[in-house]
Amino acid sequence: MIDVNALQEHIKQLILGPRIIVGLSGGADSVFLLHQLVLLSKSTPLNIIAAHLQHDWRGQEDVADALFCKELAVKLGVQFVTKDARDIVIKKKWNGSQEELGRHQRRAFLHQVLHEHNADVIALGHQAQDQEETFFIRLLRGASLEGLCGMQPKDGLIIRPLLEVQRTDIEQWLTSIDQPWCQDSDNTNPRFLRNRIRHELLPVLRNIDPRFTSNFARTLQQLQQEQTLIDELVQSTFEQIFDTDGNGNLPHFKKLSPMLQGHVLKKLFITNGVQFNLSAGFIDEALRFLNSPRGGTHMLGNSWALYKKSDTFQLITTTERTL
Numbered sequence: 001m002i003d004v005n006a007l008q009e010h011i012k013q014l015i016l017g018p019r020i021i022v023g024l025s026g027g028a029d030s031v032f033l034l035h036q037l038v039l040l041s042k043s044t045p046l047n048i049i050a051a052h053l054q055h056d057w058r059g060q061e062d063v064a065d066a067l068f069c070k071e072l073a074v075k076l077g078v079q080f081v082t083k084d085a086r087d088i089v090i091k092k093k094w095n096g097s098q099e100e101l102g103r104h105q106r107r108a109f110l111h112q113v114l115h116e117h118n119a120d121v122i123a124l125g126h127q128a129q130d131q132e133e134t135f136f137i138r139l140l141r142g143a144s145l146e147g148l149c150g151m152q153p154k155d156g157l158i159i160r161p162l163l164e165v166q167r168t169d170i171e172q173w174l175t176s177i178d179q180p181w182c183q184d185s186d187n188t189n190p191r192f193l194r195n196r197i198r199h200e201l202l203p204v205l206r207n208i209d210p211r212f213t214s215n216f217a218r219t220l221q222q223l224q225q226e227q228t229l230i231d232e233l234v235q236s237t238f239e240q241i242f243d244t245d246g247n248g249n250l251p252h253f254k255k256l257s258p259m260l261q262g263h264v265l266k267k268l269f270i271t272n273g274v275q276f277n278l279s280a281g282f283i284d285e286a287l288r289f290l291n292s293p294r295g296g297t298h299m300l301g302n303s304w305a306l307y308k309k310s311d312t313f314q315l316i317t318t319t320e321r322t323l
Contacts, residue, residue, distance in 0.1 A: 002169045007161065008040050014159040015046075017120025021113050023106065024050040024073070024080075026065040026182035029125030031072065032170045033162060035179065037123065038076045048078040049117055053109045055085045055102060058185060065182045081113055088112075099192050114157065126151055127162040127170060129198070132216055136197045149224045164217070234263045242268070248313045254291060261287055272315055274304050 022037060024030045037048050052069040056062050066082055073080035088105045110122045131150045138147045153160050162170070174181060190196055205212045237256065241264060242248050248268075253261065262283050286306055289298040290313060298306040299318075307314045 002165060002173050004036070004039070007036060007165070008043075011036065011040055011159075011161045012044060014154055014161055015121055015123075016157070016159075018045050019047045019117065019119040019121075020049070021110055021117070021119045021122045022048060022050050022078075023110055023122065023124045024052045024069045025125075025184070026052070026069045026072075027125070027184060027187075028167070028171050028174055028181040029127050029130075029162060031125075031179065031181045032174055033123060033125040034072070034076065034078070035174075035177075036161070038078065047119075049113065049119065050078050050080045051110055051113045052080070052082045053085055053088070053106050054082060055105070057098070057102075061185060065184075068182055081117075083109055083112075085109070099194065111157075120157075122158045124158060124160050125162055126160045127165045127167055128213070128217065129167045129202075131163055131220060132202060132213075133194050133197050135216075135220065136201060137193055140193070145223065145230070146227055149227045150220055166213070230263065234260070234267055238264050238267050246314055250290070250308065250311050250313050253313070258287070261290075265290075268315055269300075272304075274300065274315070 020037060022030065022034050024034055034048070034050055037046060040046060041048060050069065050073040052066055054062050054066045070080050070082070085102070085105045088108050090101070090104045090108060113119070114122055134150050135148060138150075151160055151163060153163055171181075186192065187195060188199070190199075202212075209215070237260060240249075241253050253264070256264065265283055265286055286298060286300065289306060290308065295308045295310070298308070300306065303318055305316055305318060307316045
């Protein structure tokens, strides 16, 4: 059973301002989230915009979903914007799967709407079962601890207020107010890994132990707490290694454990906006250079490099390298 009052308070703690973009697919989760935000707007001034991206992968089903979303927005009195996915330009690399392409297109679309409407935050309807599915997807793909921690309630300009809400409770609440939602036929297509986990793996785990849902939530919370502890250690170490000009103390860095070296180096790249896939191989190659006796420059793609001289090292741009 959903405690709507507690959920409303949770949403208020997450929102960064009154102008909110809601990713509205038409599915139960996003429909529920839109309802909750509209309810919240009765006591808290909010400017809500429902944003729907039409992929055109399912023919008439996509058209029907877009019409449903538009009519729901009109019914609830919120602004509605939509766009065809074919008009979305994706700059980020993706693995070629339709599932990942769709995710990148939706993210690019929502950020575009955010900027066009000068909004404060994007609200997404991911809920507790999405966390479970994401965990096992990342586990199968060999994710790190950070990856296994799953989605966060607040991630930059994105909020996910429903991560602790069960899918069955969402559907029950919508049914109680006679609010229909769209059923995406792709959600049962076994060619998508997420669907195989949802329909084949998770039911087996729940059958093995009915406490799976609660135990999983507790384990995920513990992983997130451990990740927070690691983040604090990395931040403290980073501040000890680098001065205000970005010069790194190489002898100090070399005394760190290999794992901590990797975390510090990754933070250096992220802090400076290095646009690379920070894979384990990428980090390992940079670490080999820093721990080797040779000095000089180690290129990181076309725009960045690590520069090492004597007892210091720096992350520099290729422009700085030629000066």
